Amino acid sequence: MNYSGTHSGFTQQANMRLRNSSMDDSDGSQLFENTSGAEVGPQAGYRNQQGGPPPAGSSGHSLLTDPMSNLAMAYGSSLATQGREMMDKNLDRFIPISKLKYYFAVDTLYVGKKLGLLVFPYMHKNWEVSYQQDTPVAPRFDVNAPDLYIPSMGFITYLLVAGLALGTQNRFSPELLGVHASSALVWLVMEVLVVLLSLYLVTVNTDLTTIDLLAFSGYKYVGMIVGVVAGLLFGRTAYYLSLLWCCAAIFVFMIRSLRLKLLSEAAAEGRLVRGARNQLRMYLTMAIAAAQPIFMYWLTYHLVR
Structure with a gap:
């Protein structure tokens, strides 16, 4: 009897120990799950990304x-x-950006009329620039007003035609085309600078600006393009004939356009001073006009063979 009671006592103690251990394990697992599930928020995300707790005072930072x-x-x-x-x-x-807008205020009708005036200037009568409240009107309203659209487009077109001419002669290369572009640009800048120096030495009081001179000097590219295209299509004889016509046209155009600009202040001077300076101004006008055919031939003769 004593043995059986003792055995039953041991059995009860063993069962209690197993039960306690299982309760401890279940409590431990429940504690782990609660602590992991409790960190669902900004701090938990910060801890997961950085590998540690968020720094103190992060919200203040x-x-x-x-x-x-x-x-x-x-x-x-x-x-x-x-x-x-x-x-x-x-x-x-x-670089007067505000003034440059005036020289590009053109339209299709103006461009067509101005191109016709550059090639056929002989029948044109009125060469005076129109004014509105002491301000010249925009080029699209007056064909006599200088612009920079035709000179700039003429310069680009001249380079394209020069590249085409060199390509037909198997002489095209980017370096050679760059030489043509830089040469034409340098001659244009030198021409404008020489004219400005001449106006300063002659002491001509005129409203002719540097941009006006750049525009008038750039009109010769139209005749150069006509001459080179004629030479490419019909041969060297056509080049000489068309270039001769365009040279005569640009000479007349420059004489009649610059004459009003350079002689505008002559009426306010005395008779003796006016006579002496008129001769200098006329010589200067003719020199500027005569320089255009020279540049036209110099920049195009090697393109047609």
Whole structure:
């Protein structure tokens, strides 16, 4: 009897130990699940990304960073605005952007009339530029007004025609075309500078600006294009004939256009001074007009063979 009671006591103690151990395991697993499930939020995400707890005072750091970044952006935008205004002011001092808009105010009708005037200037009667409240009207309203659209397009077209001519002669190369472009540009700039120096030495008071001189000097590209295209299509004889016609046309055009510009102040001077300066102005006008055919031949003769 004693043995059986003792055995039953041991059995009850063993069962209690197994039950306690299972309860401990279940409590441990429940504790682990609760702690892992409790970290669902910004801090838990931060800890998972960084591999540790979020730094202390992170919310305060973000509050301090946002105002500083906004202040830096505002300061940078103000500096950019000031720099752009300063650049526009200094650029307009050397390159009058506002005035350039006037020289590109053209339309298709004006371009057609001006091209016809450059090739056939003999029948044109009125060469005076129209004014409205002491300001010349836009080129699209007056065919006599100088523009930069035709000279700039003529320069580009001349380079394209030169490349075509070199290609038909198996002499085309990007380097050679670049030499032609730089040569034409350098001669144009030198021509304008020489005219400005001559006007300064002769002391001519005129409203002829540097951009006007650039426009008038750029009109010769129209005749150059006509001569080269005629030479490519019909041979060298056609080149000489068409270039001769265009040279005579540009000479007449320059004489009649610049004569009004350079002699506009002659009426306000005395008779003796007016007579002496008129001769100088006429010589200068004829020199500028005579230089156009020379440049036209110099820049095109090697393109037609």
